[in-house]
Amino acid sequence: IFSLDEVPTDTVRLSAETINQLFKDTNYTLDTVRKTKIVKPIRLSLLPSEIKKIENTKKKKNLFIQIILPLILEENNRIKLDRKKLFTILNKNMNSDSEKKWLKSKFQQYGVINNDLSTLKVRMDIVPVSLAIAHEAKETGCGTSRFAIEGNALFGQWTWSGEGIKPAGVDPKDSNHKVMKFKVLKASVRAYQRNLNTHKSYREFRKVRAIQRDVYGKLNSLELVNYLNKYAATGNEYTKILKKIIQQNKLNDFDDAKILPNSKREKSII
Numbered sequence: 001i002f003s004l005d006e007v008p009t010d011t012v013r014l015s016a017e018t019i020n021q022l023f024k025d026t027n028y029t030l031d032t033v034r035k036t037k038i039v040k041p042i043r044l045s046l047l048p049s050e051i052k053k054i055e056n057t058k059k060k061k062n063l064f065i066q067i068i069l070p071l072i073l074e075e076n077n078r079i080k081l082d083r084k085k086l087f088t089i090l091n092k093n094m095n096s097d098s099e100k101k102w103l104k105s106k107f108q109q110y111g112v113i114n115n116d117l118s119t120l121k122v123r124m125d126i127v128p129v130s131l132a133i134a135h136e137a138k139e140t141g142c143g144t145s146r147f148a149i150e151g152n153a154l155f156g157q158w159t160w161s162g163e164g165i166k167p168a169g170v171d172p173k174d175s176n177h178k179v180m181k182f183k184v185l186k187a188s189v190r191a192y193q194r195n196l197n198t199h200k201s202y203r204e205f206r207k208v209r210a211i212q213r214d215v216y217g218k219l220n221s222l223e224l225v226n227y228l229n230k231y232a233a234t235g236n237e238y239t240k241i242l243k244k245i246i247q248q249n250k251l252n253d254f255d256d257a258k259i260l261p262n263s264k265r266e267k268s269i270i
Contacts, residue, residue: 011184016048016063023066030062034250039070039259045184046152052144061249064143068136068154068185069129073259075189076126082106083124090117111198122210123197128221130251132192134242135231137249151181155192201230221246221255 014022023029028040044067054060086106089099107115110123139156140148147153157180182188196202205227212219225242232238246252 011045013046014044014048016050016054019044019048019067020063028066030065033069033257034253037257039073039257041070041074041260043070043074043186045186047143047148047185049149051142052149060144061137061142064137064140065133065249065254067143068133068189069254069257070259071186071189072127072129072132073257075186075193076129077259079124079126079193086121086124109194122206125197125206125209125213126219127193127196128219128224129254129257130246131221131225131242132189133251133254134221134225134245134249135192137245138238138241147181152183152185152188153181154185154188155195157188157191157195196228202228219255221252 022042026040026042028042033039047064047067051060051063054063085102089095089103092099095103103115106112106120106124110120112119112123136143136154139145140154143149143154145153147156180188180191182191196205205224208227209219209224212223222243225239225246228242229235229239
């Protein structure tokens with residue numbers, strides 16, 4: 001478990017039994033979250049290796065969602081804080097040197113060329129919680145995949161140059177890609193958001209998200225999912241599966257959930 005601003009180097013893999021007890025002791029259940037829209041700030045760095053041995057599908061699914069929900073909300077909060085700061089800066093006639101420096105770092109972070117503010121505004125936004133959960137559930141089999149357990153890879157992102165895990169049964173002559181691995185789960189969530197917020201394949205996704213934001217003031221994951229057909233080779237079939245996962249598990253219930261703050265800085269977006 002770690003705080004908002006630090007990424008741990010020494011991580012401990014808790015057992016599924018210990019995690020379940022921790023959730024029980026803090027009264028953290030998905031039913032409570034659905035009713036109160038409040039999530040306890042319990043941050044786990046690694047999935048329990050026994051998650052794949054849990055035979056009861058509902059228990060396995062619930063445990064997986066309980067583990068990843070605070071991580072998604074926390075990363076979304078990080079983006080919301082940045083977005084709030086961006087609009088504060090844009091509404092000023094004059095910007096300080098530190099604000100200009102911050103803007104420059106965000107142009108780099110979001111891969112925006114020519115200091116294009118309109119592109120930065122479109123890119124600097126959250127991924128709806130329901131969509132992120134569905135994506136993780138699909139890519140990892142609710143946290144049971146080898147990539148998730150061994151490499152904290154929640155979204156099956158590929159790499160051709162970085163550190164990764166070689167998929168089984170793939171002929172090396174056919175492909176030299178690996179599945180990206182991460183030190184902690186949180187890093188995987190961050191990389192996923194960066195991918196959707198910067199890669200050219202998801203330009204349409206970002207465009208529709210910006211329209212939803214402007215017109216409705218909130219995001220609709222069931223519509224946005226249609227623009228992720230380039231995420232997997234199966235295209236539109238893949239988006240249909242994601243949509244089904246969102247609907248069947250009522251994941252939209254978590255879209256307006258809030259994670260309890262750990263600091264004054266976080267309280268400003270609750």
